Amino acid sequence: MKESLSIVVSGEAGQGLATIEEFLVEALSMEYYVFTSKEVMSRVRGGNNTFELRVATSPIHSLRKTIDYLFLLNNNSFYRLPKRLLPTTVVFGEDAFVSVEEKEKYSLKYEILELTKLAKEAGSRMFANTILFGYIAGMLELNVKVAEHLITKRFIHRGEPIVADNISAFTKGYELGLAYEATLKLKKPASVPPFKVIDGNTALGIGLLGGGINYLSSYPMSPGTSVMMYLTNKADEFGVLVEQAEDEIAALNMALGASYAGARSMVTTSGGGFALMTEAVSLAGIIETPAVIHVAQRPGPATGLPTRTEQGDLNLVVYAGHGEFPRIILSPGKLEDGVLLAQKAFWLADKYQVPVFILSDQYWLESLGQMTSFELSEQYMESFTVISDKDYKRYQLTDDGISPRAIPGFGEGFVKVDSDEHDESGQITEDFDVRIAMQNKRMNKRELLLADYQDAELIGPKNYKKLLVGWGSTYGVLKEFIETTSLSDVAYLYVKQPFPLPTSLKSYFDQAQQVVVVENNYTGQFANILTLELGVNVTDRVNKYNGEPFFIEELNEQLGEVLK
Amino acid sequence: MSKFDFKHDIDIAWCPGCGNFPLRTAILKALEELNLDQTQVVFSSGIGQAAKMPQYIDASYFNGLHGRGLSVAQAIQSVNPKLVVIAEGGDGDMYGEGGNHFLHNVRRNPNLAHIVHNNMIYGLTKGQGSPTSPKGLKTTTQVSGVYNEPLNPVALALALGASFVGRAFTGDVEKTKEIIKAAIAHEGYAIVDIFHPCVTYNKVNTFAWYKNNSYWLNQEEHNAQDFGAAMNLALNQEKFALGILYQNKEKTPFHKAHPYYVNDSTPLVDRPKRDITKVNALLK
Numbered sequence: 095m096k097e098s099l100s101i102v103v104s105g106e107a108g109q110g111l112a113t114i115e116e117f118l119v120e121a122l123s124m125e126y127y128v129f130t131s132k133e134v135m136s137r138v139r140g141g142n143n144t145f146e147l148r149v150a151t152s153p154i155h156s157l158r159k160t161i162d163y164l165f166l167l168n169n170n171s172f173y174r175l176p177k178r179l180l181p182t183t184v185v186f187g188e189d190a191f192v193s194v195e196e197k198e199k200y201s202l203k204y205e206i207l208e209l210t211k212l213a214k215e216a217g218s219r220m221f222a223n224t225i226l227f228g229y230i231a232g233m234l235e236l237n238v239k240v241a242e243h244l245i246t247k248r249f250i251h252r253g254e255p256i257v258a259d260n261i262s263a264f265t266k267g268y269e270l271g272l273a274y275e276a277t278l279k280l281k282k283p284a285s286v287p288p289f290k291v292i293d294g295n296t297a298l299g300i301g302l303l304g305g306g307i308n309y310l311s312s313y314p315m316s317p318g319t320s321v322m323m324y325l326t327n328k329a330d331e332f333g334v335l336v337e338q339a340e341d342e343i344a345a346l347n348m349a350l351g352a353s354y355a356g357a358r359s360m361v362t363t364s365g366g367g368f369a370l371m372t373e374a375v376s377l378a379g380i381i382e383t384p385a386v387i388h389v390a391q392r393p394g395p396a397t398g399l400p401t402r403t404e405q406g407d408l409n410l411v412v413y414a415g416h417g418e419f420p421r422i423i424l425s426p427g428k429l430e431d432g433v434l435l436a437q438k439a440f441w442l443a444d445k446y447q448v449p450v451f452i453l454s455d456q457y458w459l460e461s462l463g464q465m466t467s468f469e470l471s472e473q474y475m476e477s478f479t480v481i482s483d484k485d486y487k488r489y490q491l492t493d494d495g496i497s498p499r500a501i502p503g504f505g506e507g508f509v510k511v512d513s514d515e516h517d518e519s520g521q522i523t524e525d526f527d528v529r530i531a532m533q534n535k536r537m538n539k540r541e542l543l544l545a546d547y548q549d550a551e552l553i554g555p556k557n558y559k560k561l562l563v564g565w566g567s568t569y570g571v572l573k574e575f576i577e578t579t580s581l582s583d584v585a586y587l588y589v590k591q592p593f594p595l596p597t598s599l600k601s602y603f604d605q606a607q608q609v610v611v612v613e614n615n616y617t618g619q620f621a622n623i624l625t626l627e628l629g630v631n632v633t634d635r636v637n638k639y640n641g642e643p644f645f646i647e648e649l650n651e652q653l654g655e656v657l658k
Numbered sequence: 659m660s661k662f663d664f665k666h667d668i669d670i671a672w673c674p675g676c677g678n679f680p681l682r683t684a685i686l687k688a689l690e691e692l693n694l695d696q697t698q699v700v701f702s703s704g705i706g707q708a709a710k711m712p713q714y715i716d717a718s719y720f721n722g723l724h725g726r727g728l729s730v731a732q733a734i735q736s737v738n739p740k741l742v743v744i745a746e747g748g749d750g751d752m753y754g755e756g757g758n759h760f761l762h763n764v765r766r767n768p769n770l771a772h773i774v775h776n777n778m779i780y781g782l783t784k785g786q787g788s789p790t791s792p793k794g795l796k797t798t799t800q801v802s803g804v805y806n807e808p809l810n811p812v813a814l815a816l817a818l819g820a821s822f823v824g825r826a827f828t829g830d831v832e833k834t835k836e837i838i839k840a841a842i843a844h845e846g847y848a849i850v851d852i853f854h855p856c857v858t859y860n861k862v863n864t865f866a867w868y869k870n871n872s873y874w875l876n877q878e879e880h881n882a883q884d885f886g887a888a889m890n891l892a893l894n895q896e897k898f899a900l901g902i903l904y905q906n907k908e909k910t911p912f913h914k915a916h917p918y919y920v921n922d923s924t925p926l927v928d929r930p931k932r933d934i935t936k937v938n939a940l941l942k
C-alpha cells in the first residue's frame with residue numbers, strides 16, 4: 095500500500111459534501127497526489143453520505159478502507175464507519191455527534207470541532223463547509239493563495255462580498271487546522287506535475303465531444319445520467335442536440351434514427367434502462383447503423399443498489415439483442431482512457447457500422463482523480479459516409495463486408511434500411527441465399543473490427559509468472575497493488591476492450607502459471623469470457639459485490655491469500 | 659403514375675382486396691401531387707402489414723422495429739428538418755406497442771405526417787385484437803369477443819394537443835389522398851387515422867361496415883380551428899366523422915422550439931465539423 099492519508103468526511107445528503115470535496119481535491123492536487131470518491135445513499139436529503147480523500151506522496155487512483163482523519167458533520171454520521179477505524183484514527187466533530195459509550199467502546203481519539211458554531215460566528219451557518227475546507231487545508235499546510243483562488247472562482251458570480259466572507263471563513267478554519275497538532279503527517283512530495291482534476295463523467299463527456307457527438311437521446315437513470323447532464327451543459331457551446339426520451343426504448347430507436355439521418359448519436363443509461371434497449375441493439379446490428387451506447391453499471395438485479403457500484407453487466411452487453419451480430423465493448427479504467435475510448439467509440443461505430451458500448455460504473459464515473467493533460471487528434475472525427483448515386487444500394491456486397499453508408503437526402507439515391515432480412519438494396523426478402531450472404535457479410539465484421547482492437551496494457555515485470563487480470567474501474571487499485579507488492583513475479587493486465595477479444599491477447603497468458611481475474615461482481619463474468627473466447631485457464635477469481643469498489647487493503651489481503 | 663411508384667414489378671405481400679392497396683394509391687398520388695423531390699422523402703415504419711408500406715414506395719426508408727416508427731421518424735426529422743418525413747404503421751404498431759411514443763411525440767410536435775392504418779385488428783400476426791378492436795369482435799385471442807373498451811385515437815391525439823388531427827377511409831381514395839396531402843403540408847405533428855378493411859381477419863369491420871358507420875365532413879362547414887367542435891366529432895363514435903377534424907397552425911414545431919435550433923436554424927446534418935481545438939481546451 096502506498097504511503098497516504100485517508101480523510102473521510104461524513105454527513106448527509108444536502109449538506110454540500112460535493113463542494114468541500116471539489117475544493118479540497120483541487121487545492122491538494124497542486125501539492126500532493128490525490129484521489130477522491132464518494133458513496134451516497136439513494137435519497138435527496140438526509141441519510142449518511144461520505145467521501146474519502148486519499149492524499150499521497152506518489153500517484154494513486156484507489157481508495158483505502160481505513161480512515162486516518164474522520165470528520166463528522168452530524169449525529170447520524172458515525173454509525174456506519176466503526177469498521178473502518180484504526181487505533182490511530184482521529185475523529186473530529188461536535189461532542190454530541192458520538193455518544194460517550196461509543197467513544198469508549200471504540201477508544202476514540204475525539205477532537206471537538208464545532209463547525210456550526212464557528213460558522214455562525216463567521217456570520218452564517220452557510221460557512222460551515224468553507225471552514226471545514228480551511229481546517230483540512232490548514233492541517234495539511236496547503237497553499238493559501240491557491241485555496242483563495244478556488245473560493246473566488248466558485249463564488250465570484252454571487253458578488254465580491256460573498257467571496258470576501260468565504261475567504262475569511264476559510265482563514266478562520268485554516269488557522270485552527272494549522273494550530274492542530276497533527277498526529278498523522280504526510281511529507282509533501284518535492285514537486286507534483288500539473289494535473290487536471292477530473293472525474294470519469296467529465297472524462298467521458300470530453301471524449302464524446304472529441305468524437306464528434308452531436309445528438310444524444312436518453313432517459314434518466316443513475317449513474318448514467320451525469321454524462322447526459324454534462325453534454326446538456328455543453329450543448330450550446332459545442333452543438334449537441336439533446337433530447338430526453340420518454341423511455342429507453344425510444345431513446346435508442348431515436349439515436350438510431352438520428353444516426354441513419356447523419357448524426358453522430360449516442361445514448362447513456364444504466365443496466366435497467368439498457369435492458370429496455372436490447373431490441374434496438376439488435377436492430378442496430380441488422381440495419382448496420384452506427385450507435386454508441388454508454389452503460390453505467392450499478393448493482394442489480396432490478397433496481398438493486400441505485401447509487402452503488404458493480405461490474406455486473408458485462409454479460410448483459412455482450413449478449414444483449416436477439417440474433418447474432420458483431421459489437422464492440424470498451425471499458426475505461428484510467429481517466430485518460432475515459433477520454434480516448436469515448437472519442438474512439440464513434441469512429442469505430444462509423445467505421446464498422448456496429449453498436450459500440452462504453453461500459454463504465456458508478457465508482458469510476460464519480461471518483462475524482464488527477465489526469466495528465468494531453469491533446470485529442472482530429473483523426474477520430476473521420477466520417478465514413480458517402481454521397482449516394484442513382485443506383486445506390488445500402489447493403490451492397492463488398493469484399494470485406496462493409497457496405498458504403500450513405501445518408502438520406504445526400505445524393506441521388508435512396509437509403510433503405512430494414513429490420514427484416516433484406517437484399518442489397520434494403521428491400522425485404524425471404525430468399526435463403528440472400529440471407530446467408532447478408533449474415534456472412536455482417537458477421538465478417540467480427541474479425542475485421544479486431545484490427546482496431548484497443549490493446550491491453552501490461553503493468554509490472556515482463557517476466558511475470560502470475561498474472562492478475564482486470565477490466566475497467568479496477569485499474570487504480572490493481573495498479574497500486576503491483577506497484578507496492580513485495581512479490582516480484584506478478585504483473586497486471588489492464589484490459590480496455592473486454593469484448594470481442596483477439597487471439598493475440600492469448601500470448602499474455604502463455605507464461606502465466608497462475609491467472610487471477612479480479613472483478614467487482616459475483617460470478618467473474620470476464621473470467622468466463624476469457625475461458626470461452628480464448629480458452630484461458632483462469633486459476634483464481636477475486637470478487638467483490640457488496641456495492642463498494644475494492645479497497646487497497648482488502649485487495650492486498652485477498653491477493654495475499656491467492657498468490658501464496 | 660407517380661414517380662414514387664416502382665418502374666418494375668414488385669411483389670406485394672398484402673392479401674387481394676386488402677384496404678392497404680387503395681391506401682398505397684392515395685399515398686403515391688399525394689406524394690406526386692405535392693411534387694416532392696424523391697430524394698428528400700423518408701418513410702419510417704415499424705412492423706405489421708401496414709408497416710410494409712414503405713417497401714412499396716420508391717423513396718428512402720427506415721423500416722425498424724414494431725412500435726418504434728414514430729420515435730425514429732422524430733429523430734430523423736430533428737437532425738435534418740429539410741426532409742419530408744412520414745411515419746407509418748398499423749393500429750397495433752402505433753397505438754399498442756408504440757403507445758408511449760404516440761403520447762410523447764404529440765407533445766413534441768415534430769414536423770411529420772403520422773399515417774396509421776386502422777383495420778381494428780392485428781393483421782400480420784393473424785387476427786388478434788388490436789387497441790381499436792370494437793367490443794364483441796371475436797378474434798384469435800379473444801375467442802368470445804373483445805371485452806375491453808377500444809382506444810379512441812383521434813380524441814386522444816386532440817386531448818394531447820396534436821396540431822393536426824385527421825381521419826380517412828380508403829373507400830374514397832381521392833378524399834384520403836387530400837387529407838394525407840394536408841397532413842404532409844402541415845408544419846408540425848399531423849396524425850391521420852385511416853380506416854381500411856382487413857378482408858382476411860376482420861369479418862365485422864368490413865368495407866361495408868366502414869362505409870355505413872362513417873361520413874365525410876363538409877370541410878367548408880366544419881371549422882377545423884375550433885378545438886371544441888373537433889373534440890365533439892372525435893367523441894361521437896356512433897358514426898365516425900372523416901376529414902380534417904382539427905388543425906392548429908400556430909403551434910411551434912419541434913425543430914423550431916428545441917434549443918438546438920432556436921438561434922440557428924441550420925440543420926444538424928449541415929453544420930460544420932466540430933473544432934477539435936475547442937474540445938482540447940476542455941482538457942487543459
Ligand SMILES: Cc1ncc(C[n+]2csc(CCOP(=O)(O)OP(=O)(O)O)c2C)c(N)n1
Binds near residue numbers: 707783
Ligand atoms: C416486439 C414485437 N412484438 C410483437 C411482434 C409481432 N407483431 C408483428 S406485427 C404485429 C401487430 C400488427 O398489427 P398492426 O400494427 O395493426 O398491423 P397490421 O398487420 O394490422 O397492418 C405484431 C404483434 C413484433 N414484430 N415485435
Ligand code: SF4
Binds near residue numbers: 673675677855856
Ligand atoms: S391480413 Fe388483413 S390487413 Fe393484412 S394484408 Fe391481409 S387483408 Fe390486408
Ligand SMILES: [Mg+2]
Binds near residue numbers: 749750775777778780
Ligand atoms: Mg392493424
